[in-house]
Amino acid sequence: MVAAKVNPEIVPDEALAGIADAAGRDARKAIATLRNALDIVLIDDTECVTDPIVERARQKAEVDIARLRISSLADQQTAVLKVLADIEPATSGTIYDEYERRIDDPSVSRTVRGWLSTKFHQYNLVTILEDEHPQEYELTETAREIVE
Structure with a gap:
């Protein structure tokens, strides 16, 4: 078994905790956020991962994951997302x-x-708008950026 280790001088425990919180129990998002945070540290030539870097990395991770998920959808599914982008918010019947x-x-x-x-x-x-009856749907902000 190979163990992975991140230099605590570059990614302090507080930053790892921030990444874990930002990921909301989603391992894929946590890994993407950590990877993006390390990239930002290298590109910006900074000393270590900070809270603002974690936030930038989280936002980029969300876009990366959404783009990957949308690209894996069948054409029919992508068509539904495009319809929703054009008419949101909308009920499933309208969509x-x-x-x-x-x-x-x-x-x-x-x-x-x-x-x-x-x-x-x-x-x-x-996003499911639960306060609406009948239930309405809208794209998440990240998905909207990619679909439109």
């Missing part, structure tokens, strides 16, 4: 109607609802 209008061979409504409420939500691409 589906517009998606169906734009696509030659659309997936069924139930499948699209599943993407919206489960997959896209878990991927942090869509």
